[in-house]
Amino acid sequence: MSFFDYVSANSEIIGFLLLQHLQVVLLAVGFATAISLGVAIGTERLPRVRAALLATSGTILTIPSFALFGLLIPVFGLGVAPTVLALTVYAIFPILRNTVTALETVDGAVIDAATGMGMGSGRRLRIVRLPLAWPVILNGIRVATIMVVAIAAIGAAVRGPGLGELIFRGLSRIGGANALNEALSGVVAIVVVALLLDVLFLLIGKLTTPRGLHV
Amino acid sequence: MSEQSTPGTGTRSDVMISLRDVSKRYSGADAEAVRPLSIDIERGEFLVLVGPSGCGKTTTLRMINRLVEPSGGEIWVDGKNATRVDADELRRHIGYVIQQVGLLPHMTIGENVGLVPKLLGWGKDRIRQRVTELLDLVGLDPDTYRSRYPKQLSGGQQQRVGVARALAADPPVMLMDEPFGAIDPITRGHLQDEFLKLQARIRKTIVFVTHDIDEALRLGDRIAIFDENARLAQLATPLEILTNPADDFVRSFIGDGAALRRLALLRVGDLPAVPGVGIRDGVEVEPDETVSAVLEKVLAAGSDSAVVRGRGSLTVQDMLLATAVRDESAVAT
Ligand SMILES: Nc1ncnc2c1ncn2[C@@H]1O[C@H](COP(=O)(O)OP(=O)(O)OP(=O)(O)O)[C@@H](O)[C@H]1O
Numbered sequence: 001m002s003f004f005d006y007v008s009a010n011s012e013i014i015g016f017l018l019l020q021h022l023q024v025v026l027l028a029v030g031f032a033t034a035i036s037l038g039v040a041i042g043t044e045r046l047p048r049v050r051a052a053l054l055a056t057s058g059t060i061l062t063i064p065s066f067a068l069f070g071l072l073i074p075v076f077g078l079g080v081a082p083t084v085l086a087l088t089v090y091a092i093f094p095i096l097r098n099t100v101t102a103l104e105t106v107d108g109a110v111i112d113a114a115t116g117m118g119m120g121s122g123r124r125l126r127i128v129r130l131p132l133a134w135p136v137i138l139n140g141i142r143v144a145t146i147m148v149v150a151i152a153a154i155g156a157a158v159r160g161p162g163l164g165e166l167i168f169r170g171l172s173r174i175g176g177a178n179a180l181n182e183a184l185s186g187v188v189a190i191v192v193v194a195l196l197l198d199v200l201f202l203l204i205g206k207l208t209t210p211r212g213l214h215v
Numbered sequence: 216m217s218e219q220s221t222p223g224t225g226t227r228s229d230v231m232i233s234l235r236d237v238s239k240r241y242s243g244a245d246a247e248a249v250r251p252l253s254i255d256i257e258r259g260e261f262l263v264l265v266g267p268s269g270c271g272k273t274t275t276l277r278m279i280n281r282l283v284e285p286s287g288g289e290i291w292v293d294g295k296n297a298t299r300v301d302a303d304e305l306r307r308h309i310g311y312v313i314q315q316v317g318l319l320p321h322m323t324i325g326e327n328v329g330l331v332p333k334l335l336g337w338g339k340d341r342i343r344q345r346v347t348e349l350l351d352l353v354g355l356d357p358d359t360y361r362s363r364y365p366k367q368l369s370g371g372q373q374q375r376v377g378v379a380r381a382l383a384a385d386p387p388v389m390l391m392d393e394p395f396g397a398i399d400p401i402t403r404g405h406l407q408d409e410f411l412k413l414q415a416r417i418r419k420t421i422v423f424v425t426h427d428i429d430e431a432l433r434l435g436d437r438i439a440i441f442d443e444n445a446r447l448a449q450l451a452t453p454l455e456i457l458t459n460p461a462d463d464f465v466r467s468f469i470g471d472g473a474a475l476r477r478l479a480l481l482r483v484g485d486l487p488a489v490p491g492v493g494i495r496d497g498v499e500v501e502p503d504e505t506v507s508a509v510l511e512k513v514l515a516a517g518s519d520s521a522v523v524r525g526r527g528s529l530t531v532q533d534m535l536l537a538t539a540v541r542d543e544s545a546v547a548t
Pocket residue numbers: 241242244248267268269270271272273274275314426
């Protein structure tokens with residue numbers, strides 16, 4: 001059976017797993033974004049706490065994903081929860097780092113002018129700093145998403161949802177009928193998901209970047 | 216008659232901004248950026264702070280709207296201790312033109328100018344109308360510029376938007392930090408004229424920073440000259456500074472040509488004219504024209520005298536000598 005025959009014969013299951021994969025990734029990135037924005041804004045007057053959290057989230061990235069998923073089993077069992085949790089933890093660093101940098105590097109003169117007009121710190125954040133920082137924050141979210149798409153496949157090791165299932169099952173019975181096709185279909189589908197999301201972010205970026213910034 | 220002659224009470228209410236021994240030392244710096252400074256600025260007065268780079272002009276300005284907290288002394292604005300009132304509320308009633316312009320790049324020119332009125336809760340139509348009025352005032356066609364973004368404007372145009380933005384909510388006090396710095400000399404002269412006309416009409420209390428002594432002489436009711444050590448070298452009217460420079464620093468800061476500059480400040484109506492109109496013929500001028508403008512007209516017309524309406528006639532020599540005489544008498548006193 002050729003690869004293409006395999007894919008068309010199994011399109012339903014592949015499509016189902018692809019959607020699942022997408023959902024898990026978006027869920028994790030959504031959580032990570034909320035957490036990162038919260039941490040970045042909440043620690044504006046606590047530079048040490050901020051530096052510590054940033055360093056911690058960076059360190060977490062160095063833990064091999066296979067190990068992290070495994071370590072979460074005793075606490076969260078198998079399935080969706082440990083997968084989403086692990087992916088969230090991985091996604092935080094790129095988003096948090098970009099958010100912190102972007103908020104810190106907004107032109108001082110612009111903030112000065114806003115303060116001088118009588119905007120309090122809340123208004124400054126909402127009306128001035130977040131809109132100006134947004135393109136860089138969004139880029140952090142995009143990087144985190146692409147990264148997490150790949151890592152999500154490992155989630156299958158803890159019976160997590162998504163395309164990892166195809167890869168793991170295929171590899172575990174390599175030599176068997178269509179084993180290679182099965183694993184390969186998982187890999188290709190992951191690449192497709194990554195490309196889809198990249199296009200999605202390009203679109204979001206176009207639509208949400210304040211016009212005045214790219215005239 | 217209950218004539219109460221409590222000295223000070225009358226003038227006190229006319230003081231809009233009062234700096235009382237205000238000083239600033241930035242943390243980590245070993246010299247004071249602003250040395251203890253006391254100035255009373257009257258309601259409607261145009262005060263110019265002038266001096267070399269780093270003498271503390273911006274710092275002084277920013278202490279008035281509390282963007283910089285003073286290390287010592289007190290600042291009173293409109294009868295209230297500025298350090299005791301809500302900073303944001305204070306700032307909404309003080310127009311501030313910052314040295315680096317600082318337009319919000321993600322908002323249109325119209326949105327930038329309308330920002331403070333919006334913060335103050337004005338209605339949409341009123342804001343729109345005000346934006347139109349202000350863009351006109353600073354010489355930017357509202358239809359062309361309202362919906363542009365700051366990046367689409369030249370540096371000088373951005374500065375003018377900065378001025379319009381500071382004027383937006385019609386604040387009684389304006390702090391202006393080198394607002395015409397990035398504008399070419401011709402447009403700058405034009406804007407200075409416009410601004411003087413505007414000021415004659417709206418009488419705001421203005422504290423204006425520049426390092427250009429000519430701009431200071433042209434605009435200020437009074438000028439505060441600082442030296443590079445942040446010392447207040449002289450606080451006086453332009454004419455007084457040109458006539459009686461307090462020390463060598465002021466003298467060198469004014470540079471050469473003090474006598475000629477004075478001609479640009481004196482008005483022909485202030486000179487003793489020879490009565491008897493019609494005895495000589497000459498160029499007809501108004502009493503409130505400056506001596507230098509009149510000299511220019513007279514010489515350009517190939518004449519040697521001017522007829523000042525309602526006063527009499529003045530020869531070129533009268534005009535030059537009159538200023539010289541003032542000089543001597545001023546030095547003598
Ligand atoms: N935020 C700051 N922290 C530390 N030092 C500062 C700060 N701002 C200004 N200074 C110092 O205080 C002094 C006065 O600065 P200021 O900006 O008030 O000068 P200025 O007269 O406005 O100069 P310029 O004409 O160059 O704008 C300078 O020596 C400057 O280096």
